[in-house]
Amino acid sequence: MNNGINIYDKDNLPSQEEKQSISEFLYKELGGYGDPISQIHAAMDYSLGVDGKPGGFITALKENGKLVCSVVVNKTGMGGYIPENILVYIATDENQRGKGIGKKIMEKVIERAEGGIALHVEPDNPAKYLYEKLGFTNKYLEMRYQPKS
Numbered sequence: 001m002n003n004g005i006n007i008y009d010k011d012n013l014p015s016q017e018e019k020q021s022i023s024e025f026l027y028k029e030l031g032g033y034g035d036p037i038s039q040i041h042a043a044m045d046y047s048l049g050v051d052g053k054p055g056g057f058i059t060a061l062k063e064n065g066k067l068v069c070s071v072v073v074n075k076t077g078m079g080g081y082i083p084e085n086i087l088v089y090i091a092t093d094e095n096q097r098g099k100g101i102g103k104k105i106m107e108k109v110i111e112r113a114e115g116g117i118a119l120h121v122e123p124d125n126p127a128k129y130l131y132e133k134l135g136f137t138n139k140y141l142e143m144r145y146q147p148k149s
Contacts, residue, residue, distance in 0.1 A: 005108050009057040010049030019044060022060055025067045029091035033125055043088045046074050056085065057112060061105050068093045069105045073113060084115025090127070102130050110134065 008014045014022065023044060027037045034040070047056035056074040060067060072089040076082055087109065092102050110117065120142065121128045 005059055005061045005105060007057050007059050007108075007112060008048065010055045013048060014058070014060075018060070021067060022058060022070050025070055025093075026072070026089050026091050029093060030089065033122060034089070034091075040072075040089065043072050043074060047072050047088075059105055059109060059112070061101065063096075066093075068096045069101045071105055071109050073109060073117070076118075079115055083118040085113045085117045087117055087119035090119075102127065103134070106130065106134055 006014075008018075023037060023040045026040050027034060044058060045051070046053045047058050049055035054075040054077045056072070058073070059069075059071045061069040069092045070090070071087065073085050073087050076084055076086055078084065090102065090106070092105075117136075119131065119136065121131060
């Protein structure tokens with residue numbers, strides 16, 4: 001991949017080098033909104049259909065040979081009552097933010113996804129405004145239960 005948006009899925013797998021580059025990029029650029037790199041790897045494997053998982057896709061945008069934005073979308077295996085896709089990670093290079101790159105890649109994600117897309121965004125995350133401009137709404141308050149280990 002040189003420049004432009006590349007889309008990876010179970011039928012178009014990234015090289016190990018590209019996969020590692022994307023995961024490291026997401027880890028770095030997500031900062032305080034991210035997860036441990038092991039969880040990023042797990043989400044990417046899911047989106048690529050590893051071990052029979054439902055799949056999804058990964059987008060990676062390069063400009064001048066440098067990764068500037070990436071998104072990981074997983075299929076939920078549901079539809080109607082739960083959106084068919086969940087946007088797990090999106091990150092833009094900190095030096096490229098505010099230039100419309102996130103909007104460009106999100107429009108491609110919406111076009112590529114089959115069905116609805118859910119995502120989680122923290123209230124103080126500036127990306128929230130982009131999602132709202134693209135038509136995402138906040139219909140529910142999310143609650144989670146995590147059993148104690």
